[in-house]
Amino acid sequence: MTHKILVMPGDGIGPEIVSEATRLLNALRDRFGLDAELEEAPIGGAGYDAAGEPLPAHTLKLAREADAVLLGAVGGPRYDELPWEKRPERGLLAIRSELGLFSNLRPAILYPQLASASALKPEIVGGLDIMILRELTGGAYFGKPRGIDTREDGVRQGYNTIIYSEPEIERIARSGFEIAMKRDRRLCSVDKANVLEVSQLWREVVERVAKEYPDVALSHMYVDNAAMQLVRAPKQFDVIVTENMFGDILSDAAAMLTGSIGMLPSASLDAAGKGMYEPIHGSAPDIAGQGLANPLATLLSVAMMLRYSLDEEAQAARVEAAVGQVLDNGLRTPDIWTHGCDKVGTQEMGQAVVAALSD
Numbered sequence: 001m002t003h004k005i006l007v008m009p010g011d012g013i014g015p016e017i018v019s020e021a022t023r024l025l026n027a028l029r030d031r032f033g034l035d036a037e038l039e040e041a042p043i044g045g046a047g048y049d050a051a052g053e054p055l056p057a058h059t060l061k062l063a064r065e066a067d068a069v070l071l072g073a074v075g076g077p078r079y080d081e082l083p084w085e086k087r088p089e090r091g092l093l094a095i096r097s098e099l100g101l102f103s104n105l106r107p108a109i110l111y112p113q114l115a116s117a118s119a120l121k122p123e124i125v126g127g128l129d130i131m132i133l134r135e136l137t138g139g140a141y142f143g144k145p146r147g148i149d150t151r152e153d154g155v156r157q158g159y160n161t162i163i164y165s166e167p168e169i170e171r172i173a174r175s176g177f178e179i180a181m182k183r184d185r186r187l188c189s190v191d192k193a194n195v196l197e198v199s200q201l202w203r204e205v206v207e208r209v210a211k212e213y214p215d216v217a218l219s220h221m222y223v224d225n226a227a228m229q230l231v232r233a234p235k236q237f238d239v240i241v242t243e244n245m246f247g248d249i250l251s252d253a254a255a256m257l258t259g260s261i262g263m264l265p266s267a268s269l270d271a272a273g274k275g276m277y278e279p280i281h282g283s284a285p286d287i288a289g290q291g292l293a294n295p296l297a298t299l300l301s302v303a304m305m306l307r308y309s310l311d312e313e314a315q316a317a318r319v320e321a322a323v324g325q326v327l328d329n330g331l332r333t334p335d336i337w338t339h340g341c342d343k344v345g346t347q348e349m350g351q352a353v354v355a356a357l358s359d
C-alpha cells in the first residue's frame, strides 16, 4: 500500500532541511522501492502567510489523512509581533493536540564519529544512547486557566497551569515502560515531586503502572538533579519519561551531548502509532537561508517515520547506515565540524547521505 506522507517545511531553516528529507524520500522511492507519495502543506509562519492561520484547516485535513507527517520547524522574528493565536508556535501546538500526539520520543545517540564534537569529554559521552520520552499534549503548554490580566489592585499578572489527569499520566508512563522493555529495561521518571502536587500525582501513577512491568527497573529523579546528571554522567540513563516542559528543556540539553542540536530527531505518536516527525530544534533564524543548517536531525526523523509509522524497518536502517557512512567519510556541517573534517553545507550533506544509501 502506498504510504501517504505529508511534508510541512515551515519557517526559517525548515524549508532547507525538509528539501533534503524530500530528496532522501524520493531516492528511497526511485532506487529502493519505497512506495510513498509526498504532499506538501504550509504551517507556522508559512501557514499564516498562505492562509492567515498558523495551522490552516486544509493543512490539518491533509495531516489527518496522511499516514505520517514530517515537519521542518516553525517560528521566527518576522512573526513574533503577531497576535498570540496567529503565532507560528500556536500552529505547532495545535497540530500536536489535534492529532493526539501525546508521546514524544527524543533519542539522544552519540555517533562515535562525533565524540570530539560533543560539548563533553569523550569518556563521558562515548557510547551514549538514551531515550527521552516527553509528554506532549498536557502540562503547562495546554493547562487552564492561563493568561495575562490585571488584579483588583491594578497589578498585572501572567499565569499558566501545570495540570495532568491520571489517564494522561498513565498512558505516557505506559509508553515509557513499553519503550524500556525494548531497551535496557531501566526507566527514570523525572518530576518535581518535592514541590509540585502535579508531580506527586505523576509519581504515584507511575508507581502504579510500574506494577505491570516487574522487569523494568524504575527510578525517580527531581528535574533539577536530572539536568545536572545529564551533563555529569549521562550514560546512567536508559529511558527518561517526563512531563511536557521538563522534556522540552532536558532534550535540548541532551542534544549537546551528541555534538549538536542539529543531530536530534523526534517522533510524536498518538495512541495508535500514527505520528508526526520533526527535528527537535527550531527554525534557527540566525542561520536561515544560508545553507548552513545541519539536515541530519531531519533525515534521522525520516528514519524514525519509516520505522514507527510506516513499518519500513529496512529502509529506516538504510538511512541510519547512510548517515553513519557520511560521518565516517568526514563530512560535517559547521555545527558539528571539528579539526581535520570537511566542512559542507546543508545540500552537500543531504546529497552525500543520498549517495551513501546502499542495499
Ligand code: NAD
Binding pocket: 013, 072, 073, 074, 075, 076, 077, 089, 092, 261, 262, 278, 279, 280, 281, 282, 283, 284, 285, 286, 287, 292, 293, 294, 295, 297, 335
Ligand atoms: P533554535 O533551535 O531554532 O536555535 C538555537 C540555536 O541552535 C541557534 O544558534 C541555531 O542556529 C542552532 N541550530 C538549530 N538547529 C540547527 C541545525 N539544524 N543546524 C545547525 N544549527 C542549528 O532555537 P531558538 O533560537 O530558541 O528559536 C528560534 C525559533 O524557532 C523561535 O521562533 C522558536 O519558537 C522556534 N522553535 C521551533 C521549534 C519547532 O518548530 N519544533 C522548536 C524550537 C524552537
Ligand code: IPM
Binding pocket: 075, 089, 092, 093, 248, 280, 282
Ligand atoms: C519543541 C519546541 C516547541 C515546544 C515550541 C516551538 C512550541 O521548542 O518542539 O521542542 O516547546 O514544544
Ligand code: MN
Binding pocket: 248, 249, 252, 280
Ligand atoms: Mn524545544
